Amino acid sequence: MAITEIIPGLEGVPIAESAISRVDGQRSLLEYRGLSIETLAEHSTFEETCYMLLYGKLPTRTELSDFAADGTRHRRLKYRIVDLLKCLPEHGHPMEALQAAVAAIGMFYPDRYNPNAAQKRLSCLRLIEKVPVVVASFHRLRNGDDNVVPRRDLNIAGNFLYMLTGNEPDPQATRILDICMILHAEHTMNASTFAGRVVASTLAHPYCVVSSALGALSGPLHGGANEQVLQMLERIGSPENARAALARMVETKEKIMGFGHRVYKTVDPRAKILKKYAEDLCRRSGNKLYDIAAKVEEVASEVLSDRGICPNVDFYSGLVYAELGIPRDCFTSVFAMARVVGWLAHWLEQIENNRIFRPTQRYVGKVGDAYVPIADRR
Ligand SMILES: CC(C)(COP(=O)(O)OP(=O)(O)OC[C@H]1O[C@@H](n2cnc3c(N)ncnc32)[C@H](O)[C@@H]1OP(=O)(O)O)[C@@H](O)C(=O)NCCC(=O)NCCS
Structure with missing residues (x-):
């Protein structure tokens, strides 16, 4: 089918069927898997929202506690990732450090291309848990502070605040960050999610999908x-x-x-x-x-x-x-700490029913030009 009209920015063009989230821009409505964002912000937790976005349903008590407890096992960074963060320029943007670290983290897991259900779950848990740890670690290391070992007794938001400051996190601040993370977890076919789905459609592994999406999120028209x-x-x-x-x-x-x-x-x-x-x-x-x-x-x-x-x-x-005491240049990375789950839900959805993205273009350049030898060029 040949479509010749170019739609700038693909405005209004559906590029996939998705059952993950829904926006109604006229009615100020956002739902994840059919649940309103207001309800989730009031009643859910980031961990529960992650489960629901990835698996399409609210978890039972046991499913949620297993999911959250399994996740905490993946918080620690390989010491070579910490070394990598130490080597990055302290004036580099935290989003650049995060993108580099996520791409590097994937290299440690030979199972990263394996599409069975257990490996997919592991990749999701690793990324959801390690992204906040990378953000906190890079911030500490660039300031010359010691890296803090992550704790398993805190939720993702609390552990992030703990690692960022080295202090016991305030429960109210933790809950507010948890809500912010629920609000930022997913948002239909935005630029970074589309970027991630394009990369997913090549069957690249999820660390690569997330690092590509991070690049897209970093721009000032999006997460910046x-x-x-x-x-x-x-x-x-x-x-x-x-x-x-x-x-x-x-x-x-x-x-x-x-x-x-x-x-x-x-x-x-x-x-x-x-x-x-x-x-x-x-x-x-x-x-x-x-x-x-x-x-x-x-x-x-x-x-x-x-x-x-x-x-x-x-x-x-x-x-x-x-x-909440988060440094200004880490704001977009905090957005990414939440959105990583949305990207992963889209990765799972894309590979379930995949066809590589390969759009077309309308060529407007020269045709059949003559090659002029360099000596004759002016
Ligand atoms: C989000 C955004 C990129 C959407 O872009 P878009 O759908 O392509 O819309 P456009 O940039 O083409 O804007 C359409 C019109 O509204 C205007 N407009 C859009 N956002 C505007 C803003 N924040 N302030 C002033 N005018 C704005 C544009 O200038 C344009 O006007 P024109 O038709 O007279 O040229 C755009 O609104 C924006 O740049 N906002 C500021 C950055 C931001 O907050 N991004 C976070 C998004 S969650």
């Missing part, structure tokens, strides 16, 4: 936006400056970071949940950036919402992460 939101809020400086700053940005067609979405034409449901946590945390600590953010949202809504440009997940996530 949350870092930039805080920079923008700081640049605006006060709620009183918001209106003039936004008018300037709209006039010069500068994008407002944390706003707009290919699918949501109303507020992203994840942004509504994160806004509440951002407000609570900032009020308690006296962080004025929340007031600037709220004013930016108010003014931007007046100017842009009739064009369907509304706050997305990244508008408030950075504020929450900053309040």
Whole structure:
């Protein structure tokens, strides 16, 4: 079948059938396996959400405790991966370190190409558990701090906060990070998931799938936006400056970071949940950036919402992460710590019914050009 029309950014083009998650951009709706994101944020845990995304159903008590306990066995990094992290430049971006480490981690597992159910489960557990450990370890090592040995008695969010700071994690902070991870775990056919599915379709192994998806997530139009939101809020400086700053940005067609979405034409449901946590945390600590953010949202809504440009997940996530003590340049890696499970669910789904992605192009270059010898070229 020849389709000749080019759809920029593949907007509205379905590239796979998927039973993992669903977005309704007009109704501010996101569901994982049929369960609303609001319900999951209130009642689930990141570990339970991981199980459900990978296996398509909520686990029984035993299935969940086995899954979570098995996972904790895979937290430790090979000492050579720690050595690799030590060798990376401390000014390198944590997403670059994470992408390099995930690609390298795969090399330690000869079973990585084996598609039987047990090996698939192992690969998923290793990636879900090791990604947060890599993020925390790289951060400590680049600051000249000792690496902290992961603990098995904490959940993924708690162990991450523990390893990042070396201190006993606060239960409330752990739960908020757990909720953030639920909210970021999966989001239909976004750019990084598509990148991962393309790589999966070549039957590359899951470490390769995840490292490719990490590269896609790192860009400022995707997972990198949350870092930039805080920079923008700081640049605006006060709620009183918001209106003039936004008018300037709209006039010069500068994008407002944390706003707009290919699918949501109303507020992203994840942004509504994160806004509440951002407000609570900032009020308690006296962080004025929340007031600037709220004013930016108010003014931007007046100017842009009739064009369907509304706050997305990244508008408030950075504020929450900053309040949890997460360094700003680690925000996208924290997003990745959660999204790794979505990528893996899509990897499993893709290889279940695979055909390699091989789209086409419309050639617009020269045809049949003459080769001019180098001496005759001007
Ligand atoms: C998310 C995003 C990449 C979606 O891109 P997209 O679907 O290709 O939409 P476009 O970038 O083509 O935008 C369509 C129109 O809305 C405008 N627009 C989109 N997002 C905007 C924003 N954040 N601020 C101002 N204008 C925006 C574009 O300028 C464009 O206007 P035009 O038609 O007059 O040229 C885009 O909204 C964006 O860059 N947002 C900021 C980055 C961000 O927050 N990313 C995180 C996403 S979760």
